[in-house]
Amino acid sequence: MNTTTTGRILLGGAIAMLALTCGPQIMAHGDMVPQAVDTSDLPDIGEEWLQKNPYSGNARAIEIGTSAYNQNCARCHGLDAISGGIAPDLRYLEPGESGDAWFVERYRKGSSHDGRVLMPPLGDVLGQKAGWAIRAFLETKYTEE
Incomplete structure (x- = not known):
């Protein structure tokens, strides 16, 4: 050779x-490895999962949620919640309590299809306070179709 x-x-x-x-x-x-979110500045909301965002419009929650989103969600859902097509564009999440219910369900349980994990469940990993802070951030990005 x-x-x-x-x-x-x-x-x-x-x-x-x-x-x-x-x-x-x-x-x-x-x-990805979920990044911890410091929610110590946010009011306590208890252990039982809420169905309505307790931090809606809370400036500190929006600030924490922005950071948490950028660290844990932007990779798939896009910077500033503007998707490039890989995952849903979160600017179009329904506002209000019905949107809150859908958000918390997906955040807690994730999403999978045909054995593929499309979104990991984050509720037990990041916690309820971080989830609602992310939702508070996303509410500032809402756009009607």
Whole structure:
């Protein structure tokens, strides 16, 4: 075997190993570790999940929610809640209590289809206060279709 052939075999092997070890991390959409959200500045709301956003219009909650969204949601849902088409555009979430009910359900339980996780459940990971703060931020981005 000549050196050119040996070099090609080694290069091919290296590329295959790189694809096997790095490929899933590079190509998998949505692989992420949720980032903790400091909600200590927000009023306590108890452990039982609410169906209405207690932080709607709360300036501090919106500030915390903006940071939490950017760290945990923007990767899929887009900067400023403007989706690039990968995940739903959250500016169009229904406002008010019916929108709150849908939001908290999806936030808590996530979404999957045909065995694929489209959105991880975040309720137990980030907590209720962080979720409602994110919702308070999203309310500032609401756009009618």
